[in-house]
Amino acid sequence: MEEILEKLAYCVEFGKINLASPYPPDMRGQDGADELTKKALEMGVPPTEVLNKGLVIGMGKVGVKFRENKVFVPQVLMSAKAMSFGMAHLKPFFNDGSVVRKGKIIIGTVEGDLHDIGKNLVAMMVEGSGWEVIDLGTDVNAGKFVAAVQANPGAVVCLSALLTTTMVNMEKIGKAVKEAVPGTIVAIGGAPVNQDFSNKIGMDVYAPDPQGLIDYLGNLN
Amino acid sequence: MHPSQKDFAYTFDELNISVELVEEAMGYERGQSPDPIPEMIASAIDQCADLCNIKGSLLVSDSFALDPSGVIETLGVKFLVGRKIGAQLKHAEGGAFYICTAGAGIGERSKDLMACGDLVEGYILDVIGSLTVESAIDKIQGVFELEMIDAGKRIASRYSPGYCGWALKEQKQFFELFPENHCGIKLSESCLMDPIKSVSGIIGFGANIRNTVYECQMCELDTCVYRTIRLARRK
Numbered sequence A: 001m002e003e004i005l006e007k008l009a010y011c012v013e014f015g016k017i018n019l020a021s022p023y024p025p026d027m028r029g030q031d032g033a034d035e036l037t038k039k040a041l042e043m044g045v046p047p048t049e050v051l052n053k054g055l056v057i058g059m060g061k062v063g064v065k066f067r068e069n070k071v072f073v074p075q076v077l078m079s080a081k082a083m084s085f086g087m088a089h090l091k092p093f094f095n096d097g098s099v100v101r102k103g104k105i106i107i108g109t110v111e112g113d114l115h116d117i118g119k120n121l122v123a124m125m126v127e128g129s130g131w132e133v134i135d136l137g138t139d140v141n142a143g144k145f146v147a148a149v150q151a152n153p154g155a156v157v158c159l160s161a162l163l164t165t166t167m168v169n170m171e172k173i174g175k176a177v178k179e180a181v182p183g184t185i186v187a188i189g190g191a192p193v194n195q196d197f198s199n200k201i202g203m204d205v206y207a208p209d210p211q212g213l214i215d216y217l218g219n220l221n
Numbered sequence B: 001m002h003p004s005q006k007d008f009a010y011t012f013d014e015l016n017i018s019v020e021l022v023e024e025a026m027g028y029e030r031g032q033s034p035d036p037i038p039e040m041i042a043s044a045i046d047q048c049a050d051l052c053n054i055k056g057s058l059l060v061s062d063s064f065a066l067d068p069s070g071v072i073e074t075l076g077v078k079f080l081v082g083r084k085i086g087a088q089l090k091h092a093e094g095g096a097f098y099i100c101t102a103g104a105g106i107g108e109r110s111k112d113l114m115a116c117g118d119l120v121e122g123y124i125l126d127v128i129g130s131l132t133v134e135s136a137i138d139k140i141q142g143v144f145e146l147e148m149i150d151a152g153k154r155i156a157s158r159y160s161p162g163y164c165g166w167a168l169k170e171q172k173q174f175f176e177l178f179p180e181n182h183c184g185i186k187l188s189e190s191c192l193m194d195p196i197k198s199v200s201g202i203i204g205f206g207a208n209i210r211n212t213v214y215e216c217q218m219c220e221l222d223t224c225v226y227r228t229i230r231l232a233r234r235k
Ligand code: B12
Pocket: A073, A115, A117, A118, A119, A121, A122, A158, A159, A160, A161, A162, A163, A164, A165, A187, A188, A189, A190, A191, A192, A206, A207, A208, A209, A210, A213, B126, B129, B130, B133, B134, B160, B161, B162, B163, B164, B168, B191, B192, B193, B194, B195, B196, B197, B198, B199, B200, B201, B219, B221, B223, B224, B225, B226, B227
């Protein structure tokens, strides 16, 4: 059991999607995250363990390497793709409640801003750390964030912005969310955002990269 | 000299965007990205001719006033570039104001790919889109520099709204220099240019322009992806 989970983690770490995928070359002809997740479940490994001791471990390793500039965005995306093939087999267990994830985040790029690569990376990596992610997309206004939090009380709200002219909307959105559902935690990030700005507008967390947010979320539980 | 406005158009192939350049923009050293990335970049480059619509415009004006606080006034338009850029342009006799875009197609295709799970393919196109507009403006600058050399003048480095103390919101005034929707570029309420893969800025010129400091050297963005990669390399 341990062995298949280790292999699964390895596939996610190195972006081995399935049997057919020729990369990485040293794994040619071997099962990928797709087949291994299915097999693990068939062997009777509890789905929660498949998630947390297989997929999440692999994604965590890439996250750390990304933070240390040992791998770059394309490799993170290859891992995210391998992970998503594994996650597809876990979907029924998410739906029937037999796998409980660590928590939920609601993420979006703020009103006026259309940048989404950074936001997408954060979404994929947080999902890869075992959280459920609701992605509202780009150019998201306060009303949409508020509605999403009301429908998912307790979710952590994550705001992304890449321009100084749009990061000011974080304050408005953060305040609206906290007013509608008191106690909601709001995290912010994006190139022009920093800790000072976060303190100034009264947000709970700033992180320069996805791993920083994942560390913070990990300490919440 | 009367103000002159010149429009430019390039094909993607004219910009010579190579696999190595794309690797570098993603953080790798040239030739060092792992398989299958080089192959994926090459196949993305092959699609770009159809996805790009590369246009730019350069408005050259010497009816140009710059005050010590960094306010530029030209052709009836006034905007604040700030003290830092102001200091670099102190000896400028005029400015060449530019806008440039890679077109909407490449950004849209990148988004579509990512949305349907082709994450790496989508990201590679996003990076190529950025390099395309940067290479196009390099070319335009090259043409302009030659003209200036012929006229016995030199050019300063390029500066853009959103960099080095030139507030992005000043882009509203800056865009008044160009006809609406020029080169297909629209400016939103929040000062975002549509298409996303677009740039704007100024190139100062004059007989006494000294070598100026360029944006990266003056930038204070600690979280910049380029800076973190550069620092990691130095270690
Ligand atoms: C590539 C680039 C471009 C390209 C493409 C832009 C695009 N979006 O497609 C081009 C050349 C076209 C461009 C143009 C411009 N750009 Co530009 N660009 C960049 C650059 C170098 C990289 C952006 C990027 O793709 N990063 C990669 C992704 C993966 O990173 P990311 O989005 O930052 O996300 C990461 C983190 O921020 C974090 N994160 C993101 N969201 C969140 C959310 C949470 C909750 C958390 C925890 C973390 C988090 O995690 C992500 C993964 O690590 C940045 C500077 C930089 N190095 O970051 C400037 C930058 C975004 N640009 C900037 C500017 C000013 C411009 C222009 C306005 C310049 C001009 N006048 O021409 C134009 C505007 C274009 C437009 N359409 O309006 C500024 C914006 C800040 C500001 N002053 O407003 C930046 C920050 C540079 C700077 N001066 O400091 N740009």
